[in-house]
Each structure stands twice: as C-alpha cells, then as structure tokens.
Amino acid sequence: MTRGISRRQFLKALALAHAGVGLGGLRGLQARPQPVRLDFFYPVGVAGPLARIIEQYVREFNEQHPNILVTPIFGGTYAENQTKVVAAVKAGDPPDTAILLSVDLFTMLGLEAIEPFDSLLEGDPEGQAMLADFFPAFMANSTFDGKVWSIPFQRSTPIMYYNKEAFREVGLDPERPPETWDELLAFGKKLAKAGRRGVQIPEETWGIWMLEGLTIQAGGMLWDPAGRGCVVKLNTEETATAIRFLMRLKEEGVSPPDLTRWRTTPNDFATGAVAIAYHSTGSLGFIRRNARFAFGTAFQAKKVRFGVPTGGANFYLFKGQAPAKREATWTFIKWMTTPEMAARWSIDSGYVATRRSAWELPRMRDYVAEVPQAVTARDQLEYAKPELSTYNRPEVHVAVERAMADAILKRKPVPQALADGQQRIEEILAPFCA
Secondary structure, eight states, rough: OTTTTOOHHHHHHHHHHHHTSOOOGGGTTTTSOOEEEEEEEEOOSSSSSSHHHHHHHHHHHHHHHHHEEEEEEOOSSHHHHHHHHHHHHHTTOOOOOOEEEEGHHHHHHTTTTTTOSHHHHHHHHHHHHHHBOOOOHHHTEEETTEOOOOEEEEEEEEEEEEEEEHHHTOOOOTOOOOBBBBHHHHHEEEBBBBHHHHEOOOOOBSHHHHHHHHHTTTTOOSSSSTSTTTOBOOHHHHHHHHHHHHHHHTTTTOOOOSEEEEEETHHHHHHTEEEEEEEGGGHHHHHHHHHHSOOOEEOOBBBOOOOOEEEEEEEETTTOOOOOHHHHHHHHHHHHHHHHHHHHHHHHHHOOBGGGGGGGGGHHHHHHHHHHHGGHHHHGGGEOOOOOOOOOHHHHHHHHHHHHHHHHHTOHHHHHHHHHHHHHHHHHHHHHHH
C-alpha cells in the first residue's frame, strides 16, 4: 500500500477515477475538496447506440471539470425515463437535471417539480448568447409565461426517408421525392410489391406525432399553443382528413394493414422492407449505418402546406437544489449544449444541431458535405410548428392514439372516434384546466 494512504482512501480514489474524476495524485486526496455530485437522468428515443455516446460525453465533462461529478442514469425510452423522473420527484429525491421531452413542460409544472432558468441567465452573457443562438422553432416549447423552462438538446422534426434504388427500379426519379399527398400515394402504389411496402407512417407509440404533422399539412393544428396546456383540437375536419389519408394508404395496399410500430420503422426502412418511411431525423444515424442502398431525405409531403411539429427533448432544472448544485448543473447544461457539442451530437445521433452557429463549424460543414441528408430537418424548421404540449400529456397521448386506432382499424366511424377521443381528453385535462 502507498505510504500515508489507507486502504479505504486508496479504494475510494480508485472509485473516483473509475467515475471519471481521475486520481490526480493520491497524496493530495485528503486535501482535495469533494466534487459537487449531480444525478442526470436521460432517455434514448430512437434507434442506435446513443446511451454509450451520452455516457462518453459525461465522462469527458467530468474529466474537464474535476470539481463536478455527474452520474448519468439511463432511463430507457422517453416514456420510461419520464416515469422514473416523476417517481423520483414524488419520492422527494428528484434528479439535478434530466433530459425530458420538450412537451413534458406542463406535466412537470403540474407536479411543481421544476424551476425556470431565468435567475441563472441573469448576469450570464454566455447563457444569454446561447439562448439567442438556438433556432426559434426549438425555443417555442421551452418558454411559457415569459420564462425559460428548458434548454434544447436532442431536437428533431419528423422527415421523409426514401429508397433511391427502389425509385430507380420502378422508373421514378431518385432525386425527386413526392411533394404532395397525392404524389405520396401514387409513388407508394408504384413502389409497393411482394415483400415491400410503398409507404410506412408509424401510428403506434408516436402516432400522435405523425398525426400532428399530417394535421398541420392539412391546414390545421392538433392543439392551441396559446391555450396554456389546456386546449387540444382532436375533433376537427383537418384531423379527420389526416386520419382518412392514413386509412386510404392502407386500403390501397400502400401501407401495412395493421397499425405500424414506431420502433420498428427505421429497421424496416433500412432492410428495404419499406420504400418510403416517415420517422424522426434522430434515426438518421441508425439508417446511415444500416441501410445497404442509397437513400434520400425530404420534407414530409403537403396537402395544403408543408409543415411538421418539432420534437425531441430538453434539459430541465429541478427544484430544491443547493446553490452550489444549481451552478454546477448550469455549468453541465451549458457544456452539453455548446455549438461544438451540438454539432457533435448531431453527427453522432442524427438529431438536428440546435444552435445556428453549430452549422458554421468546420466539423459540421464537412459532415453536411458527406451526409447532405442532415440538412433536411434543419431546413424544414422554416415550416415547423410547436409540438402538442398539455398537462398530463401521457394520458392525453394515449387518448389521441386510441382515437386514431379506433378510426384506422374501423372500430368506429372517424367522426365518432374523434368525438369520443375529444371528450376523453377534456376529462383528462379538467383537473388542471377548470
């Protein structure tokens, strides 16, 4: 054993080194102040080995900030991660920060779990410049009542992926994806054959996100962003138009007859089982690594206008932290959202680099030159709308998707499915929005 160092101190030093702090000289261990310890919950919402990438980022942060020790805690899917965060909040032991969906804002406000970033932003020019650098479309779900409640991180829009080789095979121009719903249907009919579906739009798990986009494209909105988390507009003609289009794709043999799964769609596309797929830009990394054919990306097709909801997740700040923890949490969040990290995360994952300046970095310019598909989601932000955000969002989510399933599977006529779904949503929101 090293002279002057007890076995217990030695083992503790090894544990700290394994966590990413580094030994930094055993003789100085007793004199070194303990690092500020932070718990960080995070999800993985798309296909790919993203948990390992996030944990690598945290290790690098810890190495560069020996006075802070962040412990990353993988929460599973977005829904699983939110459940774990809510459980921790209710148990009186919330994380210091967590990546949660941007649309979880009102759920967290309803729990009185979070605090705004405004007091940290005051007198912090670096933080203020950071906010001004985010794409405005990504800040829309981050602000409420004039306060900043979350910081964009892994953000997205849903986009169209299409198989260029399949296009060539049926005589379609591989550089011209469908731009309208009518073209999407027509192209899908040409592309469909035994063992390959023409078009796949997920209707299960994240079907609500796809329905939002289709409703926007039909000229409507699935919610009222000015409704303070209390106004969902499921029972509208635009939403009915969107659902009937999904039904028509199935009826004409273009899409799978049953409800299409969110989590299997990237793999279905990458294996060639689907020629055109709607999915998150966050799946770009997985598709690049696994598709054995040339593919393109494009805006989702329009009915009366282009448009999609934004998506993805942000950093939140939880109540009850001591000042030192609050400052350390802010340091960590700023580090994770620098232009350099925004570019790196976009390249590693496929999510949109959230800061405009990130796209000017040499690293990002080289990436775009190699992977031109990466700019689709960024350019589509011009037409993006804020994503549906309400109190008790998970239950609202279930109610919307149940109404979708009732209509698509013809368990109920479309008007009845939407009317019943609207009634259920209003019951869910009543305790928060009376």
